[in-house]
Amino acid sequence: xxEQAAVRAQPLPGGVVAPHEWILYLDxxxxxxxxxxxxxxxxLYIERGExxxxxxxxxxxxxxxxxxxxxxxxxxxxxxxFAGSIDxxxxxxxxxARWIGRKFQKPTVFVNHSVLDNLELAGLRxxxxxxxxxxxxxxxxxxxxxxxLRTIGLTEHAARPAGALSHGQKQWLEIGMLLMQNPQVLLVxxxxxxxxxxETEATAELxxxxxxxxxxxxxxxxxxxxxxxxxxxxxxxEGRVLAExxxxxxxxxxxxxxxxxxx
Numbered sequence: 001x002x003e004q005a006a007v008r009a010q011p012l013p014g015g016v017v018a019p020h021e022w023i024l025y026l027d028x029x030x031x032x033x034x035x036x037x038x039x040x041x042x043x044l045y046i047e048r049g050e051x052x053x054x055x056x057x058x059x060x061x062x063x064x065x066x067x068x069x070x071x072x073x074x075x076x077x078x079x080x081x082f083a084g085s086i087d088x089x090x091x092x093x094x095x096x097a098r099w100i101g102r103k104f105q106k107p108t109v110f111v112n113h114s115v116l117d118n119l120e121l122a123g124l125r126x127x128x129x130x131x132x133x134x135x136x137x138x139x140x141x142x143x144x145x146x147x148x149l150r151t152i153g154l155t156e157h158a159a160r161p162a163g164a165l166s167h168g169q170k171q172w173l174e175i176g177m178l179l180m181q182n183p184q185v186l187l188v189x190x191x192x193x194x195x196x197x198x199e200t201e202a203t204a205e206l207x208x209x210x211x212x213x214x215x216x217x218x219x220x221x222x223x224x225x226x227x228x229x230x231x232x233x234x235x236x237x238e239g240r241v242l243a244e245x246x247x248x249x250x251x252x253x254x255x256x257x258x259x260x261x262x263x
Contacts, residue, residue, distance in 0.1 A: 040238060041078075053229065082096075119148055120145060122181060237260070
C-alpha cells in the first residue's frame with residue numbers, strides 16, 4: 001500500500017514527496033537543545049490509515065519527533081503538515097490535539113473515577129470546569145462510549161474505578177479516552193511496557209484493529225511486539241531515519257543490527 005502511495009505522489013522540487021498524499025508529513029525537521037541535535041534533518045511520511053512502528057536506541061529522537069508532531073516542541077528548521085494542508089508548526093498543542101492523539105508510556109487516567117466517567121470526560125467538547133460540570137450525556141454520546149468500551153475490551157469494567165484496573169487495562173482505557181476525541185492519528189508510546197503476555201497480545205490486536213480507521217504510530221522497544229504488528233518499520237538513529245521498510249528488511253540491515261538490534 002505504501003509503495004503504491006509513493007507512486008501516486010507528486011514530487012516537489014528536489015524529489016520530495018507531495019504532502020497531500022500523507023496524513024503526516026515531516027520534512028527535514030531539525031531540533032537542537034544546547035547545541036545537541038535531537039533531530040537532524042529528519043523526514044518521515046505516514047499514510048492515511050497506516051500502522052507504522054518506530055524503533056531505535058535511546059536518544060535516537062523518537063520522543064522529540066512526537067513532541068514536534070504534537071506541538072510541544074518547535075523545530076529549528078523543516079516542515080510538518082497534517083492531512084495535506086494543515087501546517088502543524090502554525091498551531092499549538094490544544095489545537096493539534098483535535099486531530100492527533102498522543103498516549104504516553106505511563107497511563108494518565110482519573111483513578112478515582114469509573115471507567116465510564118473517564119470516557120465521558122474525555123469526550124467532552126468543552127473541557128472548561130463549569131461547562132464540564134453542567135454537561136449532559138446525550139444518546140449519541142452514550143452510543144460512542146458503549147462502542148469505545150467494546151473496542152478497548154472494558155465493557156464489563158465500565159463501573160469500576162480506573163484505579164482498580166490492571167496496568168494493561170489502564171493503557172487500554174487511555175487509548176479509549178483518545179478515541180473519544182476522535183483523532184485521525186494516534187501516537188502511542190511504548191504501549192506494552194510492564195504488560196503481561198496476555199495483555200500484550202490483546203494490545204497488539206487492538207492497535208491492529210484501530211489501523212485503517214485511524215493512522216497509528218507506535219514507538220516501542222519490545223521487538224517481539226513490534227514483529228507481531230509491524231507492517232512498516234522506521235528505525236531512527238541520532239535524529240535521522242537510518243532505515244525503513246518491512247520488519248524483515250530492517251532486521252537484516254547491517255546498520256540497524258550494528259546500532260540497535262545487536263545491542
